[in-house]
Amino acid sequence: MTAQNTKTAQTVASNVVPFAEPVKAVRDSRPLRLITCGSVDDGKSTLIGRLLWDTKAVKEDQAATLRRDSGSQNDLGLPDFALLLDGLQAEREQGITIDVAYRYFATDRRSFIVADTPGHEQYTRNMATGASTADLAILLVDARAGLLEQTRRHATIASLMGIKQFVLAVNKIDLVSYDKAIFEKISHDFKELALSLGVRQVTAIPMSALKGENVVYDGRAAMPWYEGPSLVETLELATTRSAQAGGFRLPVQRVSRPGESFRGYQGTVAGGSIKPGDSVTILPSGMVANVSRIVTFDLVRNAAVAGDAVTLVLDRQVDVSRGDMIVSMDGQPMTGLNFDAHLVALQPGGIEPAKRYWLKSGARRQRVTITPTSQLELSSGKWKPHHETLSMNAIGKVHLTFDEVAVFDPYEQNRATGAFIIIDPDTNNTVAGGMVTAKRTDLGGIHRDGQRVLMSLPADLADELMASEAFAARRDEVDLRRISAARAADLFGEIE
Amino acid sequence: MHIHTSEYDPHSKDQVAKPPLDPHLKALENEAIHIFREVAAEFDKPVMLYSIGKDSSVLLHLARKAFFPGRVPFPLLHIDTGWKFAEMIAFRDLMAEKYDLDLVTYTNPRGKSEGVTPFSHGSALYTDIMKTEALRQALDAGGYDAAFGGARRDEEASRAKERIYSFRTPEHRWDPRNQRPELWNIYNGMIRKGESVRAFPLSNWTEVDIWRYIQAENIPLVPLYYAAERPYVERDGMMILAEDPRLELLPGETVQQGMIRFRTLGCFPLTGAIRSTATTLDEVIAELEIATVSERQGRAIDRDQSGSMEKKKREGYF
Numbered sequence: 001m002t003a004q005n006t007k008t009a010q011t012v013a014s015n016v017v018p019f020a021e022p023v024k025a026v027r028d029s030r031p032l033r034l035i036t037c038g039s040v041d042d043g044k045s046t047l048i049g050r051l052l053w054d055t056k057a058v059k060e061d062q063a064a065t066l067r068r069d070s071g072s073q074n075d076l077g078l079p080d081f082a083l084l085l086d087g088l089q090a091e092r093e094q095g096i097t098i099d100v101a102y103r104y105f106a107t108d109r110r111s112f113i114v115a116d117t118p119g120h121e122q123y124t125r126n127m128a129t130g131a132s133t134a135d136l137a138i139l140l141v142d143a144r145a146g147l148l149e150q151t152r153r154h155a156t157i158a159s160l161m162g163i164k165q166f167v168l169a170v171n172k173i174d175l176v177s178y179d180k181a182i183f184e185k186i187s188h189d190f191k192e193l194a195l196s197l198g199v200r201q202v203t204a205i206p207m208s209a210l211k212g213e214n215v216v217y218d219g220r221a222a223m224p225w226y227e228g229p230s231l232v233e234t235l236e237l238a239t240t241r242s243a244q245a246g247g248f249r250l251p252v253q254r255v256s257r258p259g260e261s262f263r264g265y266q267g268t269v270a271g272g273s274i275k276p277g278d279s280v281t282i283l284p285s286g287m288v289a290n291v292s293r294i295v296t297f298d299l300v301r302n303a304a305v306a307g308d309a310v311t312l313v314l315d316r317q318v319d320v321s322r323g324d325m326i327v328s329m330d331g332q333p334m335t336g337l338n339f340d341a342h343l344v345a346l347q348p349g350g351i352e353p354a355k356r357y358w359l360k361s362g363a364r365r366q367r368v369t370i371t372p373t374s375q376l377e378l379s380s381g382k383w384k385p386h387h388e389t390l391s392m393n394a395i396g397k398v399h400l401t402f403d404e405v406a407v408f409d410p411y412e413q414n415r416a417t418g419a420f421i422i423i424d425p426d427t428n429n430t431v432a433g434g435m436v437t438a439k440r441t442d443l444g445g446i447h448r449d450g451q452r453v454l455m456s457l458p459a460d461l462a463d464e465l466m467a468s469e470a471f472a473a474r475r476d477e478v479d480l481r482r483i484s485a486a487r488a489a490d491l492f493g494e495i496e
Numbered sequence: 497m498h499i500h501t502s503e504y505d506p507h508s509k510d511q512v513a514k515p516p517l518d519p520h521l522k523a524l525e526n527e528a529i530h531i532f533r534e535v536a537a538e539f540d541k542p543v544m545l546y547s548i549g550k551d552s553s554v555l556l557h558l559a560r561k562a563f564f565p566g567r568v569p570f571p572l573l574h575i576d577t578g579w580k581f582a583e584m585i586a587f588r589d590l591m592a593e594k595y596d597l598d599l600v601t602y603t604n605p606r607g608k609s610e611g612v613t614p615f616s617h618g619s620a621l622y623t624d625i626m627k628t629e630a631l632r633q634a635l636d637a638g639g640y641d642a643a644f645g646g647a648r649r650d651e652e653a654s655r656a657k658e659r660i661y662s663f664r665t666p667e668h669r670w671d672p673r674n675q676r677p678e679l680w681n682i683y684n685g686m687i688r689k690g691e692s693v694r695a696f697p698l699s700n701w702t703e704v705d706i707w708r709y710i711q712a713e714n715i716p717l718v719p720l721y722y723a724a725e726r727p728y729v730e731r732d733g734m735m736i737l738a739e740d741p742r743l744e745l746l747p748g749e750t751v752q753q754g755m756i757r758f759r760t761l762g763c764f765p766l767t768g769a770i771r772s773t774a775t776t777l778d779e780v781i782a783e784l785e786i787a788t789v790s791e792r793q794g795r796a797i798d799r800d801q802s803g804s805m806e807k808k809k810r811e812g813y814f
């Protein structure tokens with residue numbers, strides 16, 4: 001949206017019937033997927049309603065139904081946005097929001113898919129679902145209240161699910177008299193929070209969703225001191241995640257054999273790129289072949305990149321079936337029987353240690369046992385040792401143990417090949433979502449199952465070890481005391 | 497019959513290579529193909545609901561792309577109420593022949609024997625029997641454990657909460673309050689005997705996306721989507737096509753002529769036309785982009801009551 005079609009916010013807000021404005025047809029990027037985090041009290045329904053309304057995603061007959069259902073409008077002449085968003089009868093009757101809903105709107109530059117999740121009950125489960133596909137998170141706060149504990153919770157979950165871009169929407173800025181100092185204090189606090197989570201791309205925007213200021217249209221008339229972008233301008237410039245940088249990954253969904261002469265492996269490229277002639281490895285078997293053709297309906301392609309749904313033809317007869325992964329020779333994913341992961345428990349029964357579940361990742365489904373080691377305390381952001389059942393909405397660090405070789409990338413490096421869901425074989429329900437962090441190398445020797453090793457190290461060597469990533473990832477499993485060399489010698493003497 | 501656009505055939509020499517899709521449509525296409533392949537690989541007996549409309553035409557095109565160079569590996573099911581536009585039926589049969597599809601058609605025998613029509617029984621009961629009940633019967637008869645549909649989340653409020661794999665009980669019930677969580681693009685296809693899944697490859701498409709894709713891919717459509725001089729009667733604020741002899745004029749009604757077209761296609765007595773001069777795809781899209789009413793406005797069955805789509809969906813309607 002540009003300055004030309006900007007009227008003062010008041011005029012626009014009272015413009016009940018959206019004026020028709022042609023939408024340019026060409027979109028030069030894929031849809032940006034985002035999640036909105038916040039509660040009804042922060043004005044979340046109003047914000048989403050405002051986005052849909054000001055981008056003309058709400059049509060006249062839908063608005064008329066809203067007016068008929070609500071029988072009233074707010075004092076700006078707008079329909080009740082909550083009614084627009086609460087799609088189910090039970091929600092309207094009980095005034096609650098159930099589950100994740102998806103909203104669609106577009107500007108002349110880009111289209112957007114919003115995962116709209118309720119901010120109260122079961123927010124961890126629903127937020128994790130919405131965040132799993134999101135490129136960006138909008139965190140909504142009420143300018144009168146500032147950051148709340150829930151802001152930290154939402155930001156923590158969003159970053160855990162791999163979201164690297166945050167927008168802080170400081171809403172209801174009109175109710176604090178458009179006070180610049182209040183906005184700056186909140187955005188400063190938030191940037192510190194984001195940095196502590198490792199998120200560097202943060203944009204803070206003062207706005208009034210109700211009046212439509214700095215959402216789609218700018219709010220310069222009311223807050224001349226703010227010179228940054230509106231929410232929609234920020235979203236238009238946000239980046240979408242891509243897994244094109246790493247090694248080639250094709251989880252095989254299906255083997256296509258329409259006739260004796262053709263055998264192709266169908267799937268969606270989950271990382272990297274490929275061209276005819278490239279050598280590939282089939283995992284977990286480790287067999288090697290060359291790509292002879294990339295087949296699609298349109299043309300025989302000379303390359304395929306992450307995101308493309310393709311059919312690969314290899315130059316020799318190899319045994320490939322659904323669930324295998326075709327990967328580049330260089331930069332292969334991890335294979336093994338033991339992995340570390342973060343897990344979000346999604347169902348009332350929780351995740352039980354020692355129970356055998358199904359794990360699905362890509363097109364591969366296999367048996368797994370889950371051993372919790374710690375649980376995230378959302379109010380403080382700290383991991384606490386935890387070896388029992390992870391109850392619903394809990395976020396835990398776990399060990400995954402497989403019967404057959406599993407193939408993963410770290411989620412940080414590749415969302416598509418690092419993510420998995422857990423299915424309860426008793427109910428067939430999806431009971432957890434997870435993200436692989438590392439492979440565990442259980443080599444026997446000093447790392448035999450269940451055993452701990454007591455070491456006495458020089459302080460500088462211990463510091464170096466503790467600075468390593470491997471140590472940081474499992475910090476909660478370590479007991480540490482600083483003692484003198486003489487005392488250590490005594491202790492070791494006692495043990496023997 | 498006259499089909500507006502010619503099908504792009506990658507193996508025909510007289511075709512000029514068409515320009516690549518823009519990244520937005522390409523992403524939507526990739527996602528849909530991924531879903532098609534996943535369902536075809538995970539379920540024993542999938543079927544694709546084919547309603548002959550524009551969304552179904554896009555769905556069919558994507559299915560053909562997903563399984564190329566093989567043929568579409570599941571049947572297409574058309575629930576024929578007996579009251580579809582004649583041009584739809586002709587188009588359906590043409591597509592089935594042209595693309596070598598397994599077409600299954602089904603009409604509710606009870607509705608047929610009891611003479612259930614949109615005129616005699618009202619739109620709500622008629623839809624219940626001839627569409628929802630018929631669909632349940634047809635799915636049971638075929639023993640299908642997965643059914644593709646062309647529903648989009650932007651169509652209607654209750655659909656915004658629908659999963660891509662939407663779980664159904666053996667009675668075809670949808671429980672919106674107890675849906676399986678759906679994370680990333682990892683779909684849970686595990687079901688017990690008798691249970692089934694409705695799969696929606698077009699979940700993330702909007703109406704504009706559908707039309708732009710039809711344009712970019714040259715997908716053939718039923719000509720009723722394009723404006724032409726057609727006979728109609730005005731009834732209950734809708735313009736009803738007056739071609740079928742079974743349409744009886746009510747007192748005061750007259751058959752008029754005008755340039756009209758349809759934004760959605762269903763049963764002709766329940767589908768309202770719009771006045772339009774858009775005779776080409778470009779003109780249809782131009783008209784759409786300045787439209788201020790939603791496409792479902794022309795559908796009588798959605799207007800019965802607020803929440804009526806949710807009610808129908810819970811009972812097994814798509």
